[in-house]
Amino acid sequence: MHTPLLHYLDHRIALYVGDLTDHAVDAIVNAANSSLYGGGGVDGAIHRRGGPAILDACRAIRSSLWPDGLPVGQVAITVGGELPARHVIHTVGPIWGRHGGAEARLLADCYRNAIELAASLGLKSIAFPAISTGVYGYPPAEAAVVVSRTLAAVMREQPGITQLRLVFFDARQFDIFVAHQQFSD
Numbered sequence: 374m375h376t377p378l379l380h381y382l383d384h385r386i387a388l389y390v391g392d393l394t395d396h397a398v399d400a401i402v403n404a405a406n407s408s409l410y411g412g413g414g415v416d417g418a419i420h421r422r423g424g425p426a427i428l429d430a431c432r433a434i435r436s437s438l439w440p441d442g443l444p445v446g447q448v449a450i451t452v453g454g455e456l457p458a459r460h461v462i463h464t465v466g467p468i469w470g471r472h473g474g475a476e477a478r479l480l481a482d483c484y485r486n487a488i489e490l491a492a493s494l495g496l497k498s499i500a501f502p503a504i505s506t507g508v509y510g511y512p513p514a515e516a517a518v519v520v521s522r523t524l525a526a527v528m529r530e531q532p533g534i535t536q537l538r539l540v541f542f543d544a545r546q547f548d549i550f551v552a553h554q555q556f557s558d
């Protein structure tokens with residue numbers, strides 16, 4: 374069911390097409406909104422399949438760490454509930470055109486902060502959706518440049534992350550990413 378279609382960085386990064394919630398990794402990353410109370414897209418899929426334990430954990434994070442919501446680019450970790458993944462790392466991607474030119478930096482922050490949090494907890498495998506490229510409107514070709522460059526740098530600093538998966542919902546998004554990635558520049 375999970376066949377990687379392409380690898381980069383000595384096989385530490387693998388690309389897939391399919392449903393992120395199928396992936397049995399130490400953590401999947403949620404493209405959440407700052408409320409952490411669930412939404413559409415991949416966020417909805419994660420809460421539907423993971424069950425109420427994830428929402429309970431998100432509510433606890435809101436009342437303890439982030440009463441005003443999770444800021445763009447920041448991360449928070451919860452249980453995986455009934456998902457095959459052990460944990461969910463929630464992050465909030467930038468909305469395209471709403472951050473005065475800081476969109477690329479904020480998108481990079483999502484990936485970097487998720488990886489650094491996973492590594493700090495001793496997690497080894499992590500799977501990402503294409504953050505911000507859905508309702509948040511980030512052009513997927515531009516996201517591919519930012520994400521691949523960020524991952525190339527961060528993965529060098531984090532040898533403990535042995536397996537990073539990028540999961541695209543459909544073949545078109547995968548193709549755009551492959552055409553525009555700059556892993557080896």
Ligand code: ADP
Nearest residue numbers: 392393404414415418504505506507508509542
């Ligand atoms: P955002 O609000 O950050 O744009 P979305 O969930 O709308 O988040 O979209 C992010 C990306 O996740 C999009 O490319 C969308 O096609 C994709 N996506 C939606 N559902 C899933 C899923 N179940 N598995 C993997 N990717 C998904």
